[in-house]
Amino acid sequence: xxxxxxxxxxxxxxxxxxxxxxxxxxxxxxxxxxxxxxxxxxxxxxxxxxxxxxxxxxxxxxxxxxxxxxxxxxxxxxxxxxxxxxxxxxxxxxxxxxxxxxxxxxxxxxxxxxxxxxxxxxxxxxxxxxxxxxxxxxxxxxxxxxxxxxxxxxxxxxxxxxxxxxxxxxxxxxxxxxxxxxxxxxxxxxxxxxxxxxxxxxxxxxxxxxxxxxxxxxxxxxxxxxxxxxxxxxxxxxxxxxxxxxxxxxxxxxxxxxxxxxxxxxxxxxxxxxxxxxxxxxxxxxxxxxxxxxxxxxxxxxxxxxxxxxxxxxxxxxxxxxxxxxxxxxxxxxxxxxxxxxxxxxxxxxxxxxxxxxxxxxxxxxxxxxxxxxxxxxxxxxxxxxxxxxxxxxxxxxxxxxxxxxxxxxxxxxxxxxxxxxxxxxxxxxxxxxxxxxxxxxxxxxxxxxxxxxxxxxxxxxxxxxxxxxxxxxxxxxxxxxxxxxxxxxxxxxxxxxxxxxxxxxxxxxxxxxxxxxxxxxxxxxxxxxxxxxxxxxxxxxxxxxxxxxxxxxxxxxxxxxxxxxxxxxxxxxxxxxxxxxxxxxxxxxxxxxxxxxxxxxxxxxxxxxxxxxxxxxxxxxxxxxxxxxxxxxxxxxxxxxxxxxxxxxxxxxxxxxxxxxxxxxxxxxxxxxxxxxxxxxxxxxxxxxxxxxxxxxxxxxxxxxxxxxxxxxxxxxxxxxxxxxxxxxxxxxxxxxxxxxxxxxxxxxxxxxxx
Numbered sequence: 204x205x206x207x208x209x210x211x212x213x214x215x216x217x218x219x220x221x222x223x224x225x226x227x228x229x230x231x232x233x234x235x236x237x238x239x240x241x242x243x244x245x246x247x248x249x250x251x252x253x254x255x256x257x258x259x260x261x262x263x264x265x266x267x268x269x270x271x272x273x274x275x276x277x278x279x280x281x282x283x284x285x286x287x288x289x290x291x292x293x294x295x296x297x298x299x300x301x302x303x304x305x306x307x308x309x310x311x312x313x314x315x316x317x318x319x320x321x322x323x324x325x326x327x328x329x330x331x332x333x334x335x336x337x338x339x340x341x342x343x344x345x346x347x348x349x350x351x352x353x354x355x356x357x358x359x360x361x362x363x364x365x366x367x368x369x370x371x372x373x374x375x376x377x378x379x380x381x382x383x384x385x386x387x388x389x390x391x392x393x394x395x396x397x398x399x400x401x402x403x404x405x406x407x408x409x410x411x412x413x414x415x416x417x418x419x420x421x422x423x424x425x426x427x428x429x430x431x432x433x434x435x436x437x438x439x440x441x442x443x444x445x446x447x448x449x450x451x452x453x454x455x456x457x458x459x460x461x462x463x464x465x466x467x468x469x470x471x472x473x474x475x476x477x478x479x480x481x482x483x484x485x486x487x488x489x490x491x492x493x494x495x496x497x498x499x500x501x502x503x504x505x506x507x508x509x510x511x512x513x514x515x516x517x518x519x520x521x522x523x524x525x526x527x528x529x530x531x532x533x534x535x536x537x538x539x540x541x542x543x544x545x546x547x548x549x550x551x552x553x554x555x556x557x558x559x560x561x562x563x564x565x566x567x568x569x570x571x572x573x574x575x576x577x578x579x580x581x582x583x584x585x586x587x588x589x590x591x592x593x594x595x596x597x598x599x600x601x602x603x604x605x606x607x608x609x610x611x612x613x614x615x616x617x618x619x620x621x622x623x624x625x626x627x628x629x630x631x632x633x634x635x636x637x638x639x640x641x642x643x644x645x646x647x648x649x650x651x652x653x654x655x656x657x658x659x660x661x662x663x664x665x666x667x668x669x670x671x672x673x674x675x676x677x678x679x680x681x682x683x684x685x686x687x688x689x690x691x692x693x694x695x696x697x698x699x700x701x702x703x704x705x706x707x708x709x710x711x712x713x714x715x716x717x718x719x720x721x722x723x724x725x726x727x728x729x730x731x732x733x734x735x736x737x738x739x740x741x742x743x744x745x746x747x748x749x750x751x752x753x754x755x756x757x758x759x760x761x762x763x764x765x766x767x768x769x770x771x772x773x774x775x776x777x778x779x780x781x782x783x784x785x786x787x788x789x790x791x792x793x794x795x796x797x798x799x800x801x802x803x804x805x806x807x808x809x810x811x812x813x814x815x816x817x818x819x820x821x822x823x824x825x826x827x828x829x830x831x832x833x834x835x836x837x838x839x840x841x842x843x844x845x846x847x848x849x850x851x852x853x854x855x856x857x858x859x860x861x862x863x864x865x866x867x868x869x870x871x872x873x874x875x876x877x878x879x880x881x882x883x884x885x886x887x888x889x890x891x892x893x894x895x896x897x898x899x900x901x902x903x904x905x906x907x908x909x910x911x912x913x914x915x916x917x918x919x920x921x922x923x924x925x926x927x928x929x930x931x932x933x934x935x936x937x938x939x940x941x942x943x944x945x946x947x948x949x950x951x952x953x954x955x956x957x958x959x
Contacts, residue, residue, distance in 0.1 A: 327351035437499035496815030620738025654707035680754030859898030
């Protein structure tokens with residue numbers, strides 16, 4: 204199959220060194236005038252869609268012309284190796300069905316062998332057209348000096364490039380004295396890799412060589428570890444406006460809960476409680492997702508929800524345009540009963556009549572609720588210890604239960620505003636853009652009034668202090684990044700108000716608040732424009748109220764952070780924002796020891812976020828069934844690890860917990876069943892040891908090595924590039940290997956005397 208793939212590439216105009224396939228005892232080298240050759244295996248079951256047999260057969264390089272015949276025989280003999288049988292048996296146990304097999308006559312004198320003209324490249328390496336860890340729209344390219352065998356066998360320092368196909372952005376990481384590629388060569392490789400994937404119609408593993416300015420493809424095989432279903436598409440679209448840059452874990456978990464509760468309430472309202480709401484529960488829980496510290500819409504879940512709408516195809520197109528989703532990605536296959544769509548249509552038509560009244564009711568409720576909540580939070584803040592935390596968590600749940608289920612009417616109002624804006628016609632858009640006295644301008648007006656009081660009566664006056672307190676109560680949460688709970692606002696840091704007022708108090712710095720805009724009398728407007736203006740005004744009111752709602756949540760979790768700090772469970776009150784809400788909700792079961800574990804989590808996440816900050820802000824990420832967080836490998840090796848925590852490169856998926864077996868000298872008689880193998884490095888022959896192990900930890904290795912490929916195919920969690928693993932871990936330790944996070948951790952029961 205390897206030779207067949209090369210023939211396909213050659214016939215489609217790709218740069219492939221001349222080659223021939225030897226099937227008998229005679230070796231005909233007339234296809235080339237070269238003096239040296241590469242002699243490789245090639246048979247029906249190798250490099251197919253369900254098995255790669257990576258590194259299992261012999262490959263001989265730089266073979267002189269006179270020795271090619273004997274090299275062919277040596278490669279044929281490698282077809283008989285015992286590792287081939289073990290490899291196939293391991294695949295069988297994993298999949299439950301046989302992959303492509305080695306032909307019965309695999310050791311015969313007619314077994315095919317590939318003979319390829321030998322190149323002597325400046326650099327060589329491997330490229331995956333999709334990241335083999337499951338990020339489908341990212342190309343991974345590894346390059347090292349000299350021949351490619353040193354790269355795949357982890358014998359050369361390498362540079363790894365990561366290229367996002369949708370954003371055309373890339374970054375790279377180096378090790379030691381590894382080389383870097385010229386921009387022109389990189390662009391050539393990106394293009395070749397994308398074209399190879401397009402040709403085969405699936406993700407591909409490609410070996411290449413760089414000779415001067417020329418790039419050659421040495422072989423291509425399918426990546427065998429992707430499921431090809433249950434794709435997860437993340438898109439930043441306009442959510443990046445609400446959650447710019449990095450967003451900490453607590454804000455992310457709050458956002459997920461808010462989206463779930465509001466959209467669930469909306470669907471219950473819109474479908475009259477149809478059973479379809481329960482069927483969509485998993486999609487509702489995943490409306491948003493986090494990847495690499497950034498918040499994204501999980502587009503695949505949104506399509507499930509949007510499919511409920513009447514005229515859903517048209518509605519989805521409008522929604523994509525509104526959110527700036529440039530690529531439709533994967534549509535939903537949800538089957539929606541006609542009756543459900545009819546109920547949705549009736550509900551929508553009804554709410555086009557009653558939405559303004561319902562928005563008024565929400566504002567009235569919220570004003571009363573907010574005043575009462577302010578007083579209760581002030582009382583809870585005076586409590587102490589565990590009781591304070593529990594009281595604040597109860598109030599958080601009360602906030603969710605009392606307010607969030609009512610908030611879905613704001614989504615109906617958004618639709619009301621968008622629809623009547625569209626119906627008002629382009630010629631009337633100026634009447635919509637020149638609205639005055641919008642709620643969004645009230646904070647600016649209040650700040651200007653406060654500055655005027657400071658100028659006339661002084662910042663030490665009672666009038667200024669009273670007016671400042673009122674400003675903080677009404678608008679103290681309006682700021683940049685206001686939906687991120689870790690954001691410090693005027694309410695959390697009142698001294699910022701004074702600093703801003705001092706700047707405004709200078710005569711040259713008095714800004715306009717927009718109140719001078721000309722208002723158009725409502726009676727002169729057509730009905731569509733009048734309704735659109737009502738929807739827009741209510742939208743701005745709801746956004747200002749939403750700001751206060753998030754402010755309440757910020758206050759609750761800030762006070763929880765203060766309580767945990769006072770109880771010596773956190774090193775800094777603001778560390779609470781590195782935790783997830785479900786972790787806080789387990790508070791009642793914590794003790795002092797588990798509090799130390801709490802610190803460990805915060806420390807790990809701070810280091811993780813330092814890495815996330817180095818990554819480009821990708822707008823789209825496409826995963827093969829599971830979201831995983833990236834690791835920037837270059838930063839990990841120079842950073843001291845937290846006690847019991849080691850970091851490296853995850854080359855597969857999953858988590859394994861087991862007893863460590865440190866392997867200095869591999870021995871096939873070793874019992875590796877259920878063990879975590881810890882070693883300096885591995886080679887393809889380790890298939891005997893790996894097939895029964897629970898997981899692998901290695902000091903050497905890369906994402907694209909033969910061992911990484913085998914580990915992924917066998918479904919074994921593995922982390923490589925773990926510095927000093929064989930020194931920090933001892934045989935018998937209980938080890939947790941998280942291949943998705945790229946971490947290796949000694950369980951608490953295994954840490955010895957605080958030495959790690």
